Amino acid sequence: MILCWFYRKVISLGLEEDKFPSDRVRQHLGSCAPCRQFHEAETALARRLRQEAPAFRVRPSPFLAGKIVAGTRRAELGYESGRRFRLLSWGGAAALAALGVLSGVVMWQRPIPLAPTPAPTVRVSLPGLDFAIPGGEQLLRMSEALDRPLDGEMQLVMSDARMAVQALAQSFLPKGLE
Amino acid sequence: MIVEAPTTPDPAPCDRRAAACVDGSEDQIEQLVLACQGGCGESFAQIVGLYQERIFNYLLRLTRSPHEAEDLTQETFLKAYRGLQRYARRYSFTTWLFTIAKRTAINHFRSNRHYEALPENDDFPSSGANPSDELASKDDQASLWALAGKLPPKQREALWLRYGEGLSVAEAAAVMRTRQIYLRVLLHRGRKQLAAWLNAKGKR
Numbered sequence: 326m327i328l329c330w331f332y333r334k335v336i337s338l339g340l341e342e343d344k345f346p347s348d349r350v351r352q353h354l355g356s357c358a359p360c361r362q363f364h365e366a367e368t369a370l371a372r373r374l375r376q377e378a379p380a381f382r383v384r385p386s387p388f389l390a391g392k393i394v395a396g397t398r399r400a401e402l403g404y405e406s407g408r409r410f411r412l413l414s415w416g417g418a419a420a421l422a423a424l425g426v427l428s429g430v431v432m433w434q435r436p437i438p439l440a441p442t443p444a445p446t447v448r449v450s451l452p453g454l455d456f457a458i459p460g461g462e463q464l465l466r467m468s469e470a471l472d473r474p475l476d477g478e479m480q481l482v483m484s485d486a487r488m489a490v491q492a493l494a495q496s497f498l499p500k501g502l503e
Numbered sequence: 504m505i506v507e508a509p510t511t512p513d514p515a516p517c518d519r520r521a522a523a524c525v526d527g528s529e530d531q532i533e534q535l536v537l538a539c540q541g542g543c544g545e546s547f548a549q550i551v552g553l554y555q556e557r558i559f560n561y562l563l564r565l566t567r568s569p570h571e572a573e574d575l576t577q578e579t580f581l582k583a584y585r586g587l588q589r590y591a592r593r594y595s596f597t598t599w600l601f602t603i604a605k606r607t608a609i610n611h612f613r614s615n616r617h618y619e620a621l622p623e624n625d626d627f628p629s630s631g632a633n634p635s636d637e638l639a640s641k642d643d644q645a646s647l648w649a650l651a652g653k654l655p656p657k658q659r660e661a662l663w664l665r666y667g668e669g670l671s672v673a674e675a676a677a678v679m680r681t682r683q684i685y686l687r688v689l690l691h692r693g694r695k696q697l698a699a700w701l702n703a704k705g706k707r
Binding site for chain 2: 334366370373375383386389390392396398
């Protein structure tokens with residue numbers, strides 16, 4: 326019985342090969358009536374499934390084929406317009422990139438600007454005041470000139486302080502340490 | 504006096520191939536595919552004519568809705584048309600087309616949340632949700648396939664591909680993206696269950 330169970334498995338799995346069972350299986354079928362009936366039943370069932378399948382088919386809508394072909398043609402046109410759009414977008418991107426490169430070259434090649442020329446001097450005349458407002462370097466010279474009296478004052482203060490320290494040193498420090 | 508018959512110029516390659524392929528053998532289908540890849544629209548129309556009913560019925564077994572099956576059939580052929588240049592003849596064109604149909608159905612069920620996903624297991628929506636009238640009448644005429652409709656979805660699909668569409672074990676396994684031995688197991692289990700039901704009904 327165990328052997329029959331095994332042979333039936335082999336028969337059923339081998340049925341899909343559409344070939345007659347092997348010699349060993351055939352030999353068993355010759356001696357085992359139940360297995361032989363099983364093989365015949367399985368073969369008949371497969372045959373019946375094949376024969377009854379066409380009657381079980383459902384016919385699609387008669388317009389289906391036309392819709393499919395129309396759909397593929399629409400898809401083809403859509404692909405072409407999409408391709409044109411992609412070409413345009415790539416062309417635009419290339420144009421922008423070229424413009425950017427050109428701008429970079431122009432900026433790189435532009436001449437270095439010269440030092441600015443000094444602004445012209447404006448003269449101011451007020452009651453009691455008569456001076457000119459300078460530009461640039463003249464303003465610098467003017468500020469240096471304004472600083473000079475202060476420098477003079479500082480020098481006077483420093484010399485006075487030096488003299489005071491020397492007098493104190495002569496008065497209070499022993500000789501030799503002055 | 505010998506009068507030579509006027510010679511007509513050879514028709515354009517597209518027309519010649521389109522006219523020759525009518526019986527649907529694999530060799531001629533391959534010729535149609537070659538013509539399509541060369542840009543022949545008539546050849547693709549012939550391919551549609553040869554396969555639309557088969558693809559529709561396969562998708563009908565998966566969706567159980569004629570309207571959905573029609574929509575998915577259109578989508579399948581559209582994908583096939585777009586991917587025709589990538590068809591590499593590793594499998595037959597029939598296998599390739601059915602594989603596209605299977606993938607289209609799976610994507611359809613994944614995107615429609617009110618349906619359960621098309622399984623890699625056997626949790627398919629129960630049979631007969633909205634059967635068409637034609638399906639109901641077919642049930643009376645072919646009770647064996649009506650019984651097969653109650654099988655788990657993978658067994659049902661395997662039986663249809665093998666016995667309904669006539670694909671070989673290798674082709675059906677490629678469509679279902681499974682091993683051949685597992686496909687044979689599915690067929691074995693399906694037949695075994697059908698035999699048990701038939702015995703119970705006393706129709707054997």
